[in-house]
Amino acid sequence: MKYNKSEVSVNNRICKRCLTRELAEQGENFQYLREYIENLDMDVKAPAELYEERLAVCKECDFLLQGMCRSCGCYVELRAAVTKNSCPYKRW
Ligand code: SF4
Numbered sequence: 001m002k003y004n005k006s007e008v009s010v011n012n013r014i015c016k017r018c019l020t021r022e023l024a025e026q027g028e029n030f031q032y033l034r035e036y037i038e039n040l041d042m043d044v045k046a047p048a049e050l051y052e053e054r055l056a057v058c059k060e061c062d063f064l065l066q067g068m069c070r071s072c073g074c075y076v077e078l079r080a081a082v083t084k085n086s087c088p089y090k091r092w
Pocket of ligand 1: 057058061062063064068069070071072076079086087088089090091092
């Protein structure tokens with residue numbers, strides 16, 4: 001994955017528009033988060049298509065920083081994984 005200069009800090013560890021699953025590719029460990037999402041009960045878990053649509057919106061949002069929403073403080077992958085959740089700015 002390539003980043004433009006404004007998205008990456010001097011030490012290459014800050015990515016403004018990354019999800020945790022992309023940080024994991026850089027060696028960060030968010031396995032616990034992925035396992036939690038994978039094991040959500042089906043009656044609360046967002047369908048895969050809805051989940052990806054939500055994350056695509058977050059990826060374009062200025063509030064996203066290293067997988068976390070700076071508005072609500074949630075990891076967006078976790079927030080988006082639950083059907084009843086919504087974006088604090090009503091973007092999804
Ligand atoms: S949850 Fe909403 S405000 Fe937060 S990063 Fe996603 S789109 Fe942006």
